[in-house]
Amino acid sequence: MCGIVGLFLKKDDLRPQLGDMLTDMLITMTDRGPDSAGIAIYGDEAAGLKITVQSDTPDEDFAGLDAALSGALDTEVAMRVASTHAVLTLPLDKEAKALAFLEARGLRVMGSGESMEIYKEVGLPKDVAARFGIRAMGGSHGIGHTRMATESAVTTLGAHPFSTAGDQCLVHNGSLSNHNAMRRKLAKKGVFTKTENDTEVGAAYISSRIAEGASLGEALEGTLKDLDGFFTFVTGTKNGFGVVRDPIACKPAVMAETDDYVAFASEYRAFADLPGIDAARVWEPEPATVYFWER
Incomplete structure (x- = not known):
């Protein structure tokens, strides 16, 4: 099942609150996948x-x-x-x-x-966030995931987000049916994965497309043609944040946008404590449609 959250801040005055807001959003999604959790924070550049x-x-x-x-x-x-x-x-x-x-x-x-730091471990989102002090972390954007393992073991490496290139990562709800075939195609290009998780293949596919010169939007569009199965992907890059759902879009997803931020979650209740949510434009992302924002 799994739960995904993402938050892209348009204005810098909210940067100190990024970790706090993402933590609350992720904890709300706990019952969608309580075996492991992780967050990627895009903070100040080193x-x-x-x-x-x-x-x-x-x-x-x-x-x-x-x-x-x-x-x-x-x-x-x-x-x-x-x-x-x-x-x-x-x-x-x-x-x-x-x-x-x-x-x-x-x-x-x-x-x-x-700018990217990734923290993930086995355990409940509230415990994972607390052990790493996520609430105190600031930044421009971040994504998070709480997992219910269905196709691989409950381990730290099996938790999301997955990163296969600098400042790029991915979280995923769903299942890919051709991930082994795609793994072999990527290996022929010199792109290798470390786990059996299909999500890492999705991350590697997107990062390889970007490395070949595709934009974030083009890389996400490629998933609709080259990856089979049912999926919702939320990806982060150094400058951006993107979302795409497969053509069937059977996995739940909702987005909210204000003048201050863009937010994604598997369920609306994750938005409940976001500032200005009452005035936000809220919608369900369309199937086979790419959404992305960049600085």
């Missing part, structure tokens, strides 16, 4: 690259990690730890070497980018 990593034994794995990575890269590395996750900041041109170092140490890379 002076370089931010890589979010996860560990089941953070006290052991994060001790001295910044110093070790700094030595391996021969450059300064900053680290901020939040429970089982750590955000490492380093020069952009050191990304490939840093990712190889982190994966060799058995750390799970949640995502990377100049």
